[in-house]
Amino acid sequence: MLNLKGLLNRVLDVTLILAGAALAYQLRFGDSAPAGTAAIVASTTAFSMALSLAVFHAFRVYSDQATKPLGSVLGQIEFVWLMTQLCGLLVTFCIHRTDLVSRLWFGYWTLITAAALALSRLTARIILGRMRHAKSSPRSVAIVAASEHCDLLIRRMEASRESGFHAVMTLDPHASHQLRNAAISRHASIPAFVQHVRTGNVRELWLAMPLSEQPLITSLVKEFRNDLINIRFFPDVSSLSLFDGGVIDMIGMPAINLVASPLSPLALANKDMFDRVFAAIALLVLSPLMIVIALAVKLSSPGPVLFTQRRKGADGQVFRIFKFRSMSMHAHDEGVLKQATRNDPRVTRVGAFLRRTSLDELPQFINVLIGDMSVVGPRPHAIEHDAFYQTVVDDYIHRYRIKPGITGWAQINGFRGETDRVEKMQGRVDHDLYYLRNWSFALDMRIVAATVLKGLKHGNAY
Incomplete structure (x- = not known):
């Protein structure tokens, strides 16, 4: 049953969404909005307010906020608000109404409301903290x-x-x-x-x-x-603990994680939902570019457009990864896989450009959409390489506690491309484990942004 506190929290959030939309409208249009714009803005805002009530409830935004760390509360509300906006955006894509919504207004609205929601949580935490402190002496x-x-x-x-x-x-x-x-x-x-x-x-x-x-x-x-x-x-x-050795509730009894996935089932579910929505939007937006790349690959050398290879996913489950083919067709020894090296003669001219700019990775959004991969996570390696590195690199196997990603913390920090020395792979794994220990939605967004800025060209990609 919804209590008074929960009702007030929902009313406050819906009010902040409405106020954010109104302020964004003034910033974008002022007193000179085109005819019909106000009605479109109003209907879009009303839909988002209604959707937020369902999405916020589904992600348990209003449960146990006082006992959660402040960073977790802020990260959760920002993640769920962005999920609400992405879901609304996806609906407008499906009904072909994106041309009616001002992109600049929508962006202003999203950012203003995100800041207002975070500020409301921060203010509430400060007030409650001072009240508790006033009630009890240290x-x-x-x-x-x-x-x-x-x-x-x-x-x-x-x-x-x-x-x-x-x-x-x-x-x-x-x-x-x-x-x-x-x-x-x-x-x-x-x-x-x-x-x-x-x-x-x-x-x-x-x-x-x-x-x-x-x-x-x-x-x-x-x-x-x-x-x-x-x-x-x-x-x-x-x-003893590889990750955070925090106390959890397991079958009604306290337990301490020593070696276990540091991401809770709820965090994994949230991450998976975001991944699939992001992948669907990315495939829609990037489809014209992917068609051009597919034609270029097909015309550059004989062979299929897509290259597939067996990789390990979450919990070691094997799947087939999709990439645009960047090499000419060639034979290789069974069980032996040679990594691409600088000036590798197997790489085509089109393929060299695709590898330098990471455009060969775009089909992996299909892997994300079907649930094999994540947008952000440890990069998956060929199974032949897994078998070798698992025996010589410390904690290598723990990379597979979550889904592998199109990009990751290691990649934006320079650990990309050929791993011709064990030290390079150890550095990559260390960065992957750092990501697992410190995962947050904000960190994922930082990695995505850094990938767009840095990943279009990288000296280690060849």
Whole structure:
């Protein structure tokens, strides 16, 4: 059932969409709009407002906003608003009405409303944070952890001041001597730490240690079990976790991810929906260019227009990737695949241009549309190369925890083209893993924009 808070949030968002459309109308047309423009703008805005109610609800925009990190909330609202606009744009394509909508007004409207929606979330978070902070005095915290992990907790605490926690002392049982500074007492002696906790009005004891420290954990819990102190356990799994070792709810019980996909099922579903809409629009817009390229490939040398090759996708599933053929037809040994090199005689003149400008990759939007690939993700390699690099490159296999992409973080950072040395492939994999750990819709948009700006010509593509 829709509660009052949820209703108010929906009313606010719809109002911001309407206000953004009105402001964009004034910026674009002023008092000199052509006849009939106001009616078109009104109908387009009304459709988007109605569509937003369905799309925002489907993507759970209004659920648990207070408990999510601010960056996640802002990224989600921007992603879902853009999805709403893309869906509306796709509908106008299908009914052949795009010529009636001012592109400049639509762009202004999208950007203004995106900023307004983000600002509303930011303002709400600031107000709620101050209200929570005003209701409760800061809780003093004593932390038991190794120095590096302890410093991480303190930084997180300082970055989340609205939580109301304040570190006053620490214990590193493996430190060689006791350290002090003006703000935080750092102990190496357990008895001195225990005494300081009891005399220092400490309200929280955080145990942030690996599971191998179970005897110390047990002894500290027993020591303070009769004190009015909240004792919390933050298991240090940094030496085991490949990705973010955060706590998740699994079958109603808390679990810690050690080696698992860092993207949640909801994030993967959102990414997949965006990919398919983006691919459909890209194929519609780029179809004239792709027809010209297909004719050029066909006339440049005998053979098919498209080149297909078996690649691995998400979870290692094999699919056939589509590219415009850039090489002349040639035979190769079974199970052996030779990468293209500089001045490779197999590359045709048309193919050389297509490879330099990445235009040979355009048919991969078909792979995205049918669900084999993503717009942004780790680039897939030939299966023959996978078999080799998996044995010599650290964490290579984890690239396949999500769908491979047409472009990726590694490609815009220079790791493109021939991988003639293991070090090059290791650098590519390191960038792919960075992308997995730090994925967001904003990062995807940054990569797409950088690909358009940088990818039209690249020195490593040949």
